Amino acid sequence: MKSSMKSRLRLFLIENAVVILFIVLIAIAIPASRLPGSFLLQEILTRLGRSSFLVIALLLPIMAGMGLNFGMVLGAMAGQIGLIFVMDWGIVGIPGLLLAMLLSLPISILLGWLCGSIMNMAKGREMVTGFILGFFMNGVYMLFALYAMGSIIPVTNPELLLSRGYGIRNVVDLESVRQALERFIPLKVWGVNIPVLNYLFIAAVSAFIVWFRKTKLGQDMRAVGQDRAVAGATGIAVERTRIIAIIISTVLAGFGQIIFLQNLGTINTTNSHEQTGMFSIASLLIGGASVTKASIPNALVGVILFHLLFLVAPMAGKNLIGSGMLGEYFRQFVSYGVIALSLVLYEWKRAAQEDDARALLRGGAGSDDGKGGTL
Amino acid sequence: MEQIKRFVADFGLPRIIIAVYLLGLFLMAPMVGVSLPGALSDTSIRIGMNGIMVLALVPMIQSGCGLNFGLSLGVIAGLLGATCSIQTGYVGARGFLCAILVSQVFGAIFGYGYGTLLNRVKGGEMMISTYVGFSSVMVMSIAWLVLPFTSPVMIWGYGGEGLRTTISVENFWRHILDDFLAVQISDFKFPTGAILFFLFVSLAIWAFFHLKIGTAMTAVGSNPSYARASGVDVNRMRVISVVLSTMLGAMGIVVYQQSFGFIQLYDGPLYMAFPAVAAILIGGAGVNKASLTNVFIGVALYQGILTMTPLIFNAVLKLDMSDVIRIIVSNGMILYALTRKTKVLK
Numbered sequence: 001m002k003s004s005m006k007s008r009l010r011l012f013l014i015e016n017a018v019v020i021l022f023i024v025l026i027a028i029a030i031p032a033s034r035l036p037g038s039f040l041l042q043e044i045l046t047r048l049g050r051s052s053f054l055v056i057a058l059l060l061p062i063m064a065g066m067g068l069n070f071g072m073v074l075g076a077m078a079g080q081i082g083l084i085f086v087m088d089w090g091i092v093g094i095p096g097l098l099l100a101m102l103l104s105l106p107i108s109i110l111l112g113w114l115c116g117s118i119m120n121m122a123k124g125r126e127m128v129t130g131f132i133l134g135f136f137m138n139g140v141y142m143l144f145a146l147y148a149m150g151s152i153i154p155v156t157n158p159e160l161l162l163s164r165g166y167g168i169r170n171v172v173d174l175e176s177v178r179q180a181l182e183r184f185i186p187l188k189v190w191g192v193n194i195p196v197l198n199y200l201f202i203a204a205v206s207a208f209i210v211w212f213r214k215t216k217l218g219q220d221m222r223a224v225g226q227d228r229a230v231a232g233a234t235g236i237a238v239e240r241t242r243i244i245a246i247i248i249s250t251v252l253a254g255f256g257q258i259i260f261l262q263n264l265g266t267i268n269t270t271n272s273h274e275q276t277g278m279f280s281i282a283s284l285l286i287g288g289a290s291v292t293k294a295s296i297p298n299a300l301v302g303v304i305l306f307h308l309l310f311l312v313a314p315m316a317g318k319n320l321i322g323s324g325m326l327g328e329y330f331r332q333f334v335s336y337g338v339i340a341l342s343l344v345l346y347e348w349k350r351a352a353q354e355d356d357a358r359a360l361l362r363g364g365a366g367s368d369d370g371k372g373g374t375l
Numbered sequence: 376m377e378q379i380k381r382f383v384a385d386f387g388l389p390r391i392i393i394a395v396y397l398l399g400l401f402l403m404a405p406m407v408g409v410s411l412p413g414a415l416s417d418t419s420i421r422i423g424m425n426g427i428m429v430l431a432l433v434p435m436i437q438s439g440c441g442l443n444f445g446l447s448l449g450v451i452a453g454l455l456g457a458t459c460s461i462q463t464g465y466v467g468a469r470g471f472l473c474a475i476l477v478s479q480v481f482g483a484i485f486g487y488g489y490g491t492l493l494n495r496v497k498g499g500e501m502m503i504s505t506y507v508g509f510s511s512v513m514v515m516s517i518a519w520l521v522l523p524f525t526s527p528v529m530i531w532g533y534g535g536e537g538l539r540t541t542i543s544v545e546n547f548w549r550h551i552l553d554d555f556l557a558v559q560i561s562d563f564k565f566p567t568g569a570i571l572f573f574l575f576v577s578l579a580i581w582a583f584f585h586l587k588i589g590t591a592m593t594a595v596g597s598n599p600s601y602a603r604a605s606g607v608d609v610n611r612m613r614v615i616s617v618v619l620s621t622m623l624g625a626m627g628i629v630v631y632q633q634s635f636g637f638i639q640l641y642d643g644p645l646y647m648a649f650p651a652v653a654a655i656l657i658g659g660a661g662v663n664k665a666s667l668t669n670v671f672i673g674v675a676l677y678q679g680i681l682t683m684t685p686l687i688f689n690a691v692l693k694l695d696m697s698d699v700i701r702i703i704v705s706n707g708m709i710l711y712a713l714t715r716k717t718k719v720l721k
Contacts, residue, residue, distance in 0.1 A: 135706040155705055343496070348495060351497075
């Protein structure tokens, strides 16, 4: 009895370790940064509207048991290609953004199908496969953006092209669509701008996720996530369901990247998308999600905590230790570290559950050998 | 036809494409006015430079820990060795030896901790090692800012904090291996010392895997339950393989630095593991099986491509697509290995 209490406490701590850790970190860092509260509030509201969509894009593959979708950068690339075309054609404001999303759609579907099919060939190591696939497609994307666009694929706006006549410039200015979403419904409460339309988009995608989970396909996806073999035996097309999860995730990532970039106002052609995956995944995990379980509140809480730390860490570092660079490295350490930590906790938890399951088989005679190995 | 099919299956289609591509580049070289001796010389120097880093992947693959994307941990140990050696002010062989020795000590310590962690996350090693590597690089970046090094070669002058981003080893031990017994015929230079050193370390690894402990390690990788049943301590073997891999990585980066001429700190080691992984996979290794032949073929093919691609593309098309090709080839190869049912290639 005692050992099961202990293991339950252990599970609770393991499950919530990341959120607890971050709340403590931020509680120390906010006063140390000496940044004014109104500034932090404005920044957080802006960043919530900017990044949440991307983070929500990660939810379905987790439900389908495919882990954190490191392949979401493929969607981000599709979104960027859509934006570059819209810039070339000179379509401004909200119509431009909607058109960019429409353009990204077929590219995202194609890339998502590719990504899902490849992950089906590497079951059990979807994450590392998606991660490497992101690097690989980055090469293909560069081939497309730097060599094909402007030569084979018509791009005529000289402001977009490199001086050699083809290939997209390193930085694309999004002035004509910049913050079109944020400015569409201007709302100011106590001097703080609220990006209403962004929030409506996020609400819409959240509603979609909630609705989707209840559909037949959503239920199938959950079943596949719990146990592929059982799901397959009940007649669910496992591989097809997994591919659909990745396609939806990729499409949403493409839309999310467009929302993200229109807020920033520029695209770094060769590397805007590279950090999208890492930042979104780190945010989701900080919000208390795990490799197997993630919800919309996880995503929103995660974005708030992650960006709060990002905002205050450099200043806190400067005020506490007197070094700006140190704060910057600390920021990067946190992003990588939280992913490492979550993956480690996930494996530990799996090992602990396997131990418990074995103990149950042996008639409840605890198996706390302290080694935690799976074998 | 059957024979061709079997050959393709045995050798692996990507490897054939890469070999044919490289052969084509070499054949084109004289036609487009690229100096072949120069190209061969560059390739051999790069083989000596990168060989040990690729070799470092063998122990962990053999013990079933998968591809060591956390090789950057070994690289960090090597950086500590090199910086400590420069701090002592030793030059020449003494300085180089000092760098190697210190790096081995740190490699052993880091490797032990890293191996112990990996034992608790069996099945998730590859992704975890990637991010453990990344976060360690960032921790070390903070350390480079605050560690109390004083050698004026390494620290920024006025107004800077911490160590420089790149440190030249020119006045210490640059080319100490490359120039040892080097053969120089006009623009062809063969780095005999570096190649000999690489072969020597490979021989040591070969011998290790023919000892009892090495065979036990291979057994752990191919069938853990069987190894356990025959009395092998699985966890201990895995830790030893990780320690060995990290120490080799540390040695590898010091050898790399003596040839390259610079120590790269901060973000430098972040992606160091990926080219090494790509190389050994191109050589025919799988996620669970690797041999020294894989290392030799892999490092030669991969470094050959890296040397020849920019030379030929610049000469023919007047544009440098080598970066894009490198990204596609190396990551494509890793992707191929991850999606394939593991099968050993000769």
